[in-house]
Amino acid sequence: MSKRYKSGPTSIRKALDIIDILLVEPATMASICRSTGICAPTAHRLVLALESRGYVRRTSTGCRLGPRLLLMGSRVAAQIDLLAIARPFLADLSTKTGFCACAGRREGDLVRHIGRSPGQHRLQVTTMVGATFPLRSTALGRALLLDAPGEASEPDGKIPHEDVIEQVIGGQKSVIQVEAISGITSIACPVRDATGRIVLALGLEGATYHAPQVRWPGLAAALLEAACRMEAAIGRDGTARR
Template sequence: MSVQVEEQGKDAGIKGAQTLMRALDILDEVIGGPVKAVELARKLDLSKTTTHRLAQALKSRDYLAATRDGYSLGPKLLQLGAMALEQTDFVQVARPLMESLSDRTGFCVFVGKREGDWSRHLERVTGRQRLRVSTSPGDRRPIVETGLGKALLLDEDLATLERIYRHVKGDAIEAPKMAAWLEEMQGHISRGVVLHASDLGDGVRSIAAPVRDAMGRICIALSIAGAALYLSDDVMVSLSEEVQRTAAEISAGCGYRPITR
């Protein structure tokens, strides 16, 4: 008798887990926007009855909302998402991946955040090069003057970029110089990564990429930096994918999931 009861308990546990996973599959499907019940059933290979039962259960707990276009994320998930975002320590998420990137490349690795038209470096992992970048955590720079700062701007439109550049450099900036900078930024935007050579005469070069939070917004940026002696054009191109990949891994740790529909 006890063996039979134990087996029944196992079966119930398995069925419960399957139900939970199916409910989570439904939530995954509606992340990108409302989806009708019929479409959910087709995508998840579920019966219409099962789909309706699970969706209604999720709706009753506010994890789903019913709209004219189908089921969408409910207020409970929006509340949980906001709480998770507020509690996320981006530097803590980034630190182990920064160390790994520095170990692989030998370069100093930084993360920083945007403060209006400025960027502030938050964390640094020192590389192995003899000539090292002197920037330290807490340092603040005009956002248009560093690779990390430019990466924080990759979601901005051209009008906003022009305003920021004029604010930093002065309204009397010559038109050709402005056009050249905007063209440079368009190149960074199209690549999704910044290849930066400092124009301040310090011989610093950097590769930077944005890190996104669970809402898809740029929350911090990641960069590797070093002397031009080490970061030649070829080296910058060869390392750009690695920097982007690490930034994507940090983004995933911050809750970001690219939406593909």
């Protein structure tokens, strides 16, 4: 095995350390060396290599991320299979809570149910995968509208269904819409990508008999935990929700 081959993985890790530093904010060479522990000659060599491929851009004040990462980010976002990532979280939610767990995405003025994991209660809510509903008519749809409160309102300005739990974490509305309609209680939470954009909603739904109001905070906490874990799986910084 050649010396060059053995040193390769270490160089890759060091280059990725530099990119991680620049993900937070632009940095000078001195601060890069101080934060990563990389010696100045090695850091300079790695930055030049990253710059040659467009991953880093040097300026008169230091280094910042390069345009190549924009292309990478857009390609990653396009290739993410949200439903495949959501499935284990839905299964875990239904096991922990006993409720049917579901996922929905926005399609214009509608929310489409794209996945579900059945609950464990004898009385089940059976929303079919593929079914669509007006965004404002369900908790799942209203969770998708949490960043657009004007769209969540009816034409008269009222928000439908008054039983709402809302938590604000990290300056963003994160959870939760709760509704009790015709004996069905639904709770929903948005899932945000690395940019903070809502890309999906996770929800719990079941017979109101199994979800008295005293259980709502616990159900909301389980849902928020699942959403945070899914966000981490699609690249969102975990500190964004703290």
